[in-house]
Amino acid sequence: MSESMDMSRMCSIGLLTHDYYDDLDNFIVQAEGAGHDFVVTPISHPTLRRVLNEENTIDKESQENWKDRPVFDRKDLIIKSADQSARAIGLLANWIHLDSPDAEIRLCSELALKQEIDWACHISLTGLIFPSLPTGSLYNTARVINSAVRSMSFTQFLVRVPLTDKSNVQGNIPWKQWNRLRTLAEYNTKIHVALELTSELPTDEQLLDMWLAEPIKAVIVPAEIFVENSKGYPVLSKPHQRFIKKLMDKMKPDMIVTLPTTSIHKLATPSSYSEYITYLNRHLPELQDVDRFATGYQDFLQAPLQPLMDNLExxxxxxxxxxxxxxxxxxxxxxxxxxxxxxxxxxxxxxxxxxxxxxxxxxxxxxxxxxxxxxxxxxxxxxxxxxxxxxxxxxxxxxxxxxxxxxxxxxxxxxxxxxxxxxxxxLLGSFGDNELSPECLDGAQKFIKENGISIPASYTAFASPLASTRLNNNVAAYKDLVHYETPYVVMFQQVCELAAPKPLWEFSHPNKHVGSDGPINNLHNIRYSQVTFDVNHDMMMNGIAGYFESVLYKDVMISIHPKTHSPGMFSWFPIYFPIRTPVQVPQGSKVTLDFWRLTDEKKVWYEWTVSVHGKQGEEMTVLPIHNVHGRSYYVGL
Amino acid sequence: MSESMDMSRMCSIGLLTHDYYDDLDNFIVQAEGAGHDFVVTPISHPTLRRVLNEENTIDKESQENWKDRPVFDRKDLIIKSADQSARAIGLLANWIHLDSPDAEIRLCSELALKQEIDWACHISLTGLIFPSLPTGSLYNTARVINSAVRSMSFTQFLVRVPLTDKSNVQGNIPWKQWNRLRTLAEYNTKIHVALELTSELPTDEQLLDMWLAEPIKAVIVPAEIFVENSKGYPVLSKPHQRFIKKLMDKMKPDMIVTLPTTSIHKLATPSSYSEYITYLNRHLPELQDVDRFATGYQDFLQAPLQPLMDNLExxxxxxxxxxxxxxxxxxxxxxxxxxxxxxxxxxxxxxxxxxxxxxxxxxxxxxxxxxxxxxxxxxxxxxxxxxxxxxxxxxxxxxxxxxxxxxxxxxxxxxxxxxxxxxxxxLLGSFGDNELSPECLDGAQKFIKENGISIPASYTAFASPLASTRLNNNVAAYKDLVHYETPYVVMFQQVCELAAPKPLWEFSHPNKHVGSDGPINNLHNIRYSQVTFDVNHDMMMNGIAGYFESVLYKDVMISIHPKTHSPGMFSWFPIYFPIRTPVQVPQGSKVTLDFWRLTDEKKVWYEWTVSVHGKQGEEMTVLPIHNVHGRSYYVGL
Missing domain, CATH: 3.40.50.150 (Vaccinia Virus protein VP39)
Known part of the structure; x- marks a missing residue:
């Protein structure tokens, strides 16, 4: 494998400490000396915890005054000046408990959190990490964060989420808490994930891949998950390496390492961990032609071509x-x-x-x-x-x-x-028939001799339920109905399928039902299909991925179906059908897609809807039918 | 009970026949002679069924031509002319099967349905009744109806839904099919219900009351559900009477009776059934002062008063x-x-x-x-x-x-x-504290002597999940986020609570935590409450009902909580908090409301959200937090 020197794929590397450095400048210099681009440190001393006033250590009036105007004492601060901002990400206080059953602790936690955020924004800190989501109810946490990030523009807000829960490595419990938060916050684009890797990785690939659909800005790799290789140097297990490389390749996150508090890897130096991460970063899979061709197009929404109505350039x-x-x-x-x-x-x-x-x-x-x-x-x-x-x-x-x-x-x-x-x-589009190949070939069919053939002979549309925060937000940014009911051609990158695609319908040519004078009407090109998918994990669905497979002649195929994709073919990206609200899909439930291809004298369009049924068949969610009578999107005949 | 002669409460009465009258004028004259205001009849003869071409009875070309331009033969029609339109509601063909597994039957059904609708609109027929929803999948039925009603303006579209399913009187299966349809059709305001009463009524009142939340335009009372009284006249059972009167009182539907095909009530004449319905209509519960006061305000969305910012007129x-x-x-x-x-x-x-x-x-x-x-x-x-x-x-x-x-x-x-x-x-509002009574009384508290008292002494806000198509549609009509995040004062009429209200929070006065100089800040008036409701039947949730109870002094109360409502008090209607999407609530699931009362220096506002959890605790729906930081609605301080 040749070493890729493509600097555009290199991630920044940070060093995280939970210690409270009174001389932060010195720590920054040391960290940079050991190959780190930035540090991650608490913003404030634990002394600030006094504002919770759990033991009535403050008199009532000064407590009330603080509540009214939460101001820092200079000695409370670790990140003290704007000079440090560009080279530091702040950790928010870990004693903040926004969902405490005690209303007073909730309130003081909220004020303290806002006080830290205010300071961070004032000194233009690069980023802030919320230390951990509560394990129980997090409604108030969601409400406070969602409200607090409104005022943030330069400083990025990240929520630290561990990849697995020690009690249940094969479940996706930390993801579920994250998912609750962002659902309550309505996919607030100012809230990101700092994903912390754990020693144990789930063996079910989907529990890893589902993170590709999340807004990950940073990946934390604790020193403790490194193992010692035969020479005594810290390295990561193969599955960890694979997952980190995938994250680097698809998301280019900031990579954050920690130093062990005691020496756990014999020959480790302060730079060993960052060097290893850099090594992985330099050995990403080489870019393919299609990747180079698609640079800048990943997860970008393109309107599908309408070659029948518009001339190509x-x-x-x-x-x-x-x-x-x-x-x-x-x-x-x-x-x-x-x-x-x-x-x-x-x-x-x-x-x-x-x-x-x-x-x-x-x-x-x-x-x-x-x-x-x-x-x-x-x-x-x-x-x-x-x-x-x-x-x-x-x-x-x-x-x-x-x-x-x-x-x-x-x-x-x-x-x-x-x-x-x-x-x-x-004449094929990403969904096979979406550029009106059926209608065109019906018209051209009269050119073909008895027993003549059409290349392509047939094509089939496929669909699967898809999770993608990025695609969700790209569509939501338009803030109108039309864009929620329009399919897009998209080079998928930060996405995760909830289940493998299934075929919806097929068109074959020549079509025996079309007479020698051509079709009287286009009703024979109407299609309706209902497909159901079993979903194995708690997931969110944000839209529908569409693909096609086509038989050109006998065993000669072209396909953009992920499982049968013609290797190296880049003419078609998948098609993406949005849905108007993200849909909760509990583990073990079934997602049903109803899809129509419809037509009148002047146009062809799709309508689609989604429903979710529980293990006992109970109806959990039914979405309205999208694009009724082609109101938002159609292809002109 | 005095006879109410209020003509504004009288429902129209129609006579339904499934027979195919070639001389419809004559049938209309007879029906009017027997006390009916209109008739309900099939639009077309069963001969039209030939268009399904199930037995290849038509040649391919004329079938194709029909598909291209579906035109009636004059002899196919029962309702033949616009002269009959004002006195007739049409029944759509009962052989239409839009969810047939056979694509050809689906297609021809759709074309035939549109053909009938087109004709009905052309002659300005008052209404059209879709005969029955399929028992299985109804996605295509929903898609077709939703698309077909787009072109209807004068003619109303009703879907006949029986109250109970013979196989399961205590369930709400027909309602579930109706609910699927209207959810897929996104509460299309052009689709109404013709509710058909059945002999058996569910004994659980909620299975009846949930219909009050539906867009019922007509109630069908088949002759077969009448019983003979001791004198041999047809009458209805007490539960039927009660339910019909409730429907008349709350919804003023058209009432549709049928005549029995064979004599089942000894002394019944052709006018007995309509006369009995008229009799019930004349004996509705008398209007109360509050009803007269509220005429025209039922289910109307009023902005809550802001007496602190605005002077009352x-x-x-x-x-x-x-x-x-x-x-x-x-x-x-x-x-x-x-x-x-x-x-x-x-x-x-x-x-x-x-x-x-x-x-x-x-x-x-x-x-x-x-x-x-x-x-x-x-x-x-x-x-x-x-x-x-x-x-x-x-x-x-x-x-x-x-x-x-x-x-x-x-x-x-x-x-x-x-x-x-x-x-x-x-200073109380419909939600107790929503007109800023807490803030005003905190300010006035310094007027009170040690051991002095405040009347009111305390007040409590209550909330419950609510179903109401009418309120849902009234909010949706505004088509913007602001109106989905604003509470309204509403005189409830066509609504049904999913569960009884529960208390959220309380305010007491004088407040010991407020010093003699008044409060430094308003943080002590922040509230947060999470309440969970068990829901016994499959239902939809469209919003949240809010009420208050107040202790004026010791045992002297005022209340608008439905269970403790001060009789005859009309100063407060309930408050209604919308939700941004209707929420599916399966039988046996739990609805959780999270409600906040929040404040900054200049304003007070509420935020709220809803989540639904299944029997096993699985998360089915989580809505985004509404009215983040008072972005859509607040009360100025």
Whole structure:
């Protein structure tokens, strides 16, 4: 594995201490000397705890005065000045108990928390870490944090959440507390996670992967979870390494290490732990073509293409023609079809029509297949985009010559001079049929001879319930109904599927139900599917992931379904259907998706809804049907 | 019981037939002759069922043509002309099966349904009844209905729902199907219920009352559920009578009777059933003062008063002073306090301060109590509204004389010349403390002598989870966040509580924690309460009902809590806190309300949230905290 020197993938490394350093500057210098970019330290001394006044140590009036105007004594502070801010993240007081059954402790905790936050914001501290969520009720904690972060802009707020609970390594209890908090705080984008790794990791991969859907800003790696290698140096177990690398790769968090209070790894120096983390960071899996291609597009919401209504731009063609896999597969499909349909040495000239030829990549595929198979072909290249058609004319003049006839027409309206043996098209969207391939190919079907074939022969839409705080928030940021009812093309990154995708419906071509004059109406392209998913852990659902698989010809497939994805093919990102409210999915419950593909004279659209049923079949959640009659999103015919 | 002749309470009566009358005009004439205002009849003949083409009775092309343009043959129609529209409600075809497993039957059902709806709208039919919801999955039914009613404006759409399922009289299975439909249709205000009564009624009152929260437009009373009285006439059982009267009283539905196909009640004539329904309608419980006072205010959302920020208008005082009970109770409280505090025949002059005297009703209470108890009093009447103060001056000049000293001041700022024995105020809102009585009385507390008293002595806020389609829709109509996070004062009518109210918090006066100089800050008036309710049936929750109880003095109370409501007192309607999405509450689950009363220097506000937990404690729903930091609603200090 070559060492990746891509600095854009390097995480900052911090050193966390729970000690109270009166000379913080000195500690910062030492930490930097040992390879850390910043330190994590309590903001204030435990002396501030007196404000709880649990033992009536303060007189009533000064207690009341403090409540009215909570001001620090200079000697209470660890982070004393703005000079330290850029190199420090603050730990909020760990004695704060916002859900105490004692109303007075709740109140003083709230005031003290706000006092610390106020100070941190005043000195422009980089970040603040809330030390731990209560194990029981956390409604008041959620209310206070949600209210307190309103005033924070520069300083980031993180909640420390351990990966596992010692009492239950295979459950997701700390996540559940975090989930309660952020649900009560309505996915407040100012509240992040500082995920603390633990010695034990759950063996069920989904209990790790579900964290990829969370707003992790920092990962805490305590010295205690390191083990000693044979040489006496501290290292991490393979599962820890894998998980940390995944987090680095997908989320680029700040990495925070601690130093052990007593020496637990024989040959460890103060820089061993940060060096090991840096080592992992330098050995992330190499970026693939698709990753480079997608830089900046991860979890970004793109409106799906509507090539029937809009003409593509040259740049778009340029990008898609670079796909290393898609045209290989098309070539292979045409090649196999030619072998199947024509005897070797036959003089028969196979007529191929490429409908939607664009700038010609499929024409080239067909010509290569013809050459390789030693079958003669004549190709009609049909295109409705007058700009792309110029490029086709150049190719014909310069390269193709008589083998190719160019036709400037909309495939739904053209009358061909002859019928073809093979109709080749690339009209698929991320959901298969979402760019109206069914309607287009219904229209072009009359070009095909009896027993002629269509490449692709069929395509199937898949869907799965998806968790993603980032996608949830990207949609919510629009603050309107329309964006909650519009599907997006998205390069998934910080997401986690609740269950594996299932097929919704299929389209096959040529369609025997369409007559030789074309279809009278489009009702045969209506689809309705209901699929149910078993969910094994307590999770949240934020939306629906959509994919397609397509049979080009016999065993030649293209797929963006995660399990069968054509390796290296980047022409399609998945499609994402939002839902209007995040949905709680308790362990062992079933998520049901109802999905419709609908049509009227002028448009095609999807409607969808989600319901959740408990173990006993009880109805827990039913969402309203989304995008009623295409009110928010449709594709024009 | 006197016969109420209030015509505004009379329901229309219709006659339903499932027969297919070729001469509908004649049937209408007969029905009107027998005392019916309208008829309910199928729109079309069963012959239309051929469009399902289940036995391939139509050739493919005419089937395709019909699908493209669904047009009626004249002979398919029962309701043939617009002349019949005003006197008829149509029954949609009962063979329509929108959730058939057969896609072709689903499609043709949808087209036939839309064809019938189109015709009904074209002839401006009053209403349409969807004959019955499927017993299994109804997602496609919901999708089709929700989409089809978009184009309906004059014609009303009703879904026939039987009250009970024969297989399970004590469950609410038909309601559950209805609930699924309207949840999927997002409380579409164009979809109503035609509730069909059944012979068996559930004995659990809540299974009846939950229908009061539904958008019932019509009640169907089949002839078969009538019993014969001793004279041979058809009558209804007492429970049926009670339930029908309740529906008439709260919802004023259209009442629809059927005629029996064979004679089942010896002496019944064609008009017996409608006459009996009219008889029940004429014998509704008489309207109370409060009902007359509240006409037009039922389920209407009023913004709560903010008497501290705004001055009340004369008309508002006028209305509230008419309360027959409130001032009786205040008089009684002052009377008992005077008896307790002063010996008979004593010359001691009790100083009473009425803070917020308005136009003087409490001053009059005190004077009457003084007279009745034969205790001497001197009254300070404090008022900050300069307009009301004019009326006070008139009363002093004309009636009160030296017994009353008028003070034009804000009670939070006035310095009294002497302290009082009794401080009397009426600053309560529907939730007790929501008009800032605690803050006002903290300020006025320094007027009270050591061992002096406050009337009221204390007050408690109560809350319960509430179902109400009407309130849900009234809030939703505003289409913004602010209205979902604002409490309203509401005269409840079409509502159903999921469980009995529980107390949240209490305020007592004088407050020992407030010093003689008044409070330094307002933090002692912060409250937080978490209450949990067991819910016995599958229900929906749309919001939170709020009430108060107040101890004026010892056993003298005023209350708007439904269980302890001061009879006839109309000064306060309940308060209603909306929630941002309706919440599914499965049978046997627990609803938890978290409620906060919060304060800063300038304002007081509430925050609230709802969570639902299943039988095993699993978290089914957690709503975001509402009204974060008073962003949508607060009361100014």
């Amino acid at each position: 040259n740049q778009t063609y340029e990008v898609f023609e670079k796909d290393p896999i898609k045209y290989q597969q098309y070539e292979k499909a045409v090649y196999k079809a030619l072998l199947d349909r024509v005897e070797h040495d036959s003089d028969y000239v196979t007529t191929i029509m490429v409908v939607g030829a664009g700038r010609g990549p499929l024409v080239n595929c067909c010509l290569r297949a013809s050459e390789k198979s030693e079958r003669k072909v004549h190709i009609y290249a049909l295109e409705k985009n007058h700009n792309a058609f110029v490029t086709l004319q150049n190719a014909k003049a310069d390269i193709w010559g008589d083998k190719v006839t160019l036709v400037f027409a909309d495939m739904r309206k053209w009358n061909p001079p002859a019928k073809c043996d093979i109709l080749v098209s690339e | 004369n008309q508002t005082y006028e209305v509230f002073e008419k309360d027959p009970i409130k001032y009786q109770q205040y008089e009684k409280a002052v009377y008992k306090a005077l008896l307790d505090r002063v010996e008979h025949d004593s010359d001691y002059v009790t100083t009473i301060m009425v803070v917020g005297a308005g136009r003087g009703p409490l001053v009059n209470c005190c004077l009457r109590a003084s007279e009745k108890s034969e205790r001497k009093v001197h009254i300070y009447a404090l008022e900050k509204n300069h307009n009301a103060f004019v009326t006070l001056q008139n009363a002093k000049a004309d009636i009160w004389g030296d017994k009353v000293t008028l003070v034009f001041a804000d009670m939070r700022k006035w310095n009294p010349p002497a302290k009082c024995d009794i401080l009397v105020s009426e």
